[in-house]
Amino acid sequence: MSAPAELIAALPQYDIGAEIGEGGMGVVFAGVHRTLGRSVAIKQLPWDVLNHATSSELFDREARVLASLDHPHIVPVYDYVRTGREHLLVMERLDGGTVHSRFHGDGVSGEQACAIGLAMLAGLHAAHLAGVLHLDVKPRNLLFSTQGVVKVADFGIARVISEGATLVTHGGEILGTPAYIAPEQAMGNALSPAADVYAAGTVLYELLSGRLPFDNTRGAISMMRQHMFTDPMPIAGVPMPIAGVVMRSLARELDSRYREAESFAADLAAAATAVYGPGWLERSGVPVLHLPPRVIAGLNAPTAPAAQVAGPGSAALDPARTRPVQRPGAPNPTLAAPHPHLDPNPAQQPGSSAAPVIWLRVGAALAGLALIVLALLNPERLPHSASPTLNLGGTAVSAPVEVDLSKPLIFSGSGNPGPVAIDLSAAGIPLGSAETTAKPEGNGFTAELTLPGIARWIVGGAVTATVRTGPITQTFTLLTSQHPLASAMGAGSLILALFALAYLESGLRTIRNGHRWRGAPVGGPVLGILFGAAVWLCVSVLRLHEPSPGFGAGCAVAGALAAGLVVAAARRRASTMRLIRPSAAT
The missing domain is CATH 1.10.510.10 (Transferase(Phosphotransferase) domain 1)
Incomplete structure (x- = not known):
């Protein structure tokens, strides 16, 4: 391909020959300086790359810098010409190949x-x-x-x-x-x-x-x-x-x-x-x-x-x-x-052996196993003290009572207690409460308590109910009639466990891909705590077991230990893999 007329007109001091190369950044033509007899390569830069003022001015400044470079291992730029939309670089011609x-x-x-x-x-x-x-x-x-x-x-x-x-x-x-x-x-x-x-x-x-x-x-x-x-x-x-x-x-x-x-x-x-x-x-x-x-x-x-x-x-x-x-x-x-x-x-540097990584993974597996065992061992019922004379919906609260939280809770018993209140909790965490004044009925009383509407969406499985009748406080196990996963305790704990697991895996993937997870020493154990506590609560709710705070704490600790060891193993493994690239020293 011969040189276009506008290129020839822009460089009258050169005899311009045929095209000798083409790439993404322009077409190259052979040329010879008419006076000096010097062979050159003339690059015609693509106008569509430099087709507006900002790019054009930037390259004009840069071309001046390139022309100032004088180094034996850089192709020298002899001239830079800009006419209209044409940007032409005149460089040394090298015929030794690439x-x-x-x-x-x-x-x-x-x-x-x-x-x-x-x-x-x-x-x-x-x-x-x-x-x-x-x-x-x-x-x-x-x-x-x-x-x-x-x-x-x-x-x-x-x-x-x-x-x-x-x-x-x-x-x-x-x-x-x-x-x-x-x-x-x-x-x-x-x-x-x-x-x-x-x-x-x-x-x-x-x-x-x-x-x-x-x-x-x-x-x-x-x-x-x-x-x-x-x-x-x-x-x-x-x-x-x-x-x-x-x-x-x-x-x-x-x-x-x-x-x-x-x-x-x-x-x-x-x-x-x-x-x-x-x-x-x-x-x-x-x-x-x-x-x-x-x-x-x-x-x-x-x-x-x-x-x-x-x-x-x-x-x-x-x-x-x-x-x-x-x-x-x-x-x-x-x-x-x-x-x-x-x-x-x-491979012989300290800490580069694969053995510590294996032991870290074994420790993480054992901690994970302990988490599962603790979640399954959570007792079905916690110890309570309730009088057999106190009834909920006609059933003595000395045994677990199943109720529909969308309906009022009707208590009855002996005496005339005055105010009657109920508090629902799981592992000591409040879930909802209601209070009313008892009505005399025969030798006893009746009290109708309506929990807040949100309580029916929060509470699932088995929870602890605390009833105050006057000066007397009694506790018993309350079972909800709706499906456990229809509650925040059930579905929420499952989602939280999956979120913690996904976030932990994202951090581990970051480490495996050679990047730094800057919050790993703290983030890993914290995510483990969330995962362990969420697994414990989800398992308890699904099995209709009353959550025990002691077993919940054990699951959280086991989760933190498992996650911390997994992160430590991943970081050590990544460090070992990078030993072939010694740490930076500039």
């Missing part, structure tokens, strides 16, 4: 993959210091010069950090490549250099292992959801120091990930030196032209013998495939902890 084409062609060795990683991170770090994010780091945007130098290209969707970049453009269009996108970028949150660190780590993961850290067979939306909610697959067949560095760069939580590219590069350099030995960078044949002192220190880190690989098999890397293969007679690579925050044998 990392993507080389990886899928001749392949790259482990040393070459690490060298490419250092060059990539050096360019990104320089851009970050200038206030520019890339946000679309991938093998196709890593270009080779004819001398084999890797340069980061296509900062077309970068955002100035001070502007608070997010994933979504003004038109709601998703920016970035799903296979390499950071979790916070996929969720549309504010971004930082850590987003480019994540993408660079994904590139390195792919170069070293020959695959992506997530399943890429189910489409872009599925891929983005995996980045947001699941942990990457552990990298297999890669020496442990390098594997630890790569997996830390892919941590979904920012607190566990490298915050900036230089720290990532320093640890990568040290890990590669531990695995491949001194001088590995020169042997890789990939020129890395500028490294900060921290990274150089990593390259010169001392090594010590070890023999651990992330995954089955040897760590000898086939240069043609980057996949680890077993070579007859080949020794395992020398490994060491290349950085104070890296441990080549995380």
Whole structure:
């Protein structure tokens, strides 16, 4: 495809040739500066991405920043021209191919993959210091010069950090490549250099292992959801120091990930030196032209013998495939902890054993069993003191009496007590009351008490009734005639138990997904208390047993213990799984 007339008119100082590339962020044409004879690549940015004043002005400011970047591992921008709706970037033309084409062609060795990683991170770090994010780091945007130098290209969707970049453009269009996108970028949150660190780590993961850290067979939306909610697959067949560095760069939580590219590069350099030995960078044949002192220190880190690989098999890397293969007679690579925050044998760190997790789970199961037993052992009736001469609806209250709370309660007895009152309660919690004046009848009295209408909806199963006839107080068991689940005590306790269980599971899922449940030490036991008390009350109501406060307290304690142990086991398990990604140190 030849260049459009408006592009040719906008750049009269260039001879513009045919189209040499096309992507989501524009079409690229070959060009040659008429006076200097310099070969260039001219990117025509899509007008629909920059089609209003805000985006256009933002990119104008950013283009000036990009043009000011001067780093051997960033494709330089020679010129930026804006005419009408056209936005044109004139850049260095690189004809050495991309990392993507080389990886899928001749392949790259482990040393070459690490060298490419250092060059990539050096360019990104320089851009970050200038206030520019890339946000679309991938093998196709890593270009080779004819001398084999890797340069980061296509900062077309970068955002100035001070502007608070997010994933979504003004038109709601998703920016970035799903296979390499950071979790916070996929969720549309504010971004930082850590987003480019994540993408660079994904590139390195792919170069070293020959695959992506997530399943890429189910489409872009599925891929983005995996980045947001699941942990990457552990990298297999890669020496442990390098594997630890790569997996830390892919941590979904920012607190566990490298915050900036230089720290990532320093640890990568040290890990590669531990695995491949001194001088590995020169042997890789990939020129890395500028490294900060921290990274150089990593390259010169001392090594010590070890023999651990992330995954089955040897760590000898086939240069043609980057996949680890077993070579007859080949020794395992020398490994060491290349950085104070890296441990080549995380499985042996204190607290990382699975045994404590198992015992925590056993303890939680026993506490759960105790909860169930206590709920079932709740006695059918509590001890009461009631005179056989006091009747409710013609039945002596010395035994449990079943009533319909929607109708008045008619008491009768001997004497003339004056005021008569009734209070309903469960485990000491008031549920409703009524009071009236007794009427003389023969040698005794009658009293008609009507409970509040709401009481019939609250009370269910068996409850404690306290009747005051003058100076005498008597208690007995009162049974309700409506179905237990038609009451707040029955249905409410069941709903509360399910709510507590669902909320606890939500918190556990948060932990399993690698996030922090900040209220876990308190929230877990509190939810356990709610669950235990609700189970006790629900079981008591359904079985028509009068709730006993002692057994209720026991169930609450057992629930708190079970939930606390389950949360502790989940947190310890998550911590163990993250040992391959050492805790953050920026």
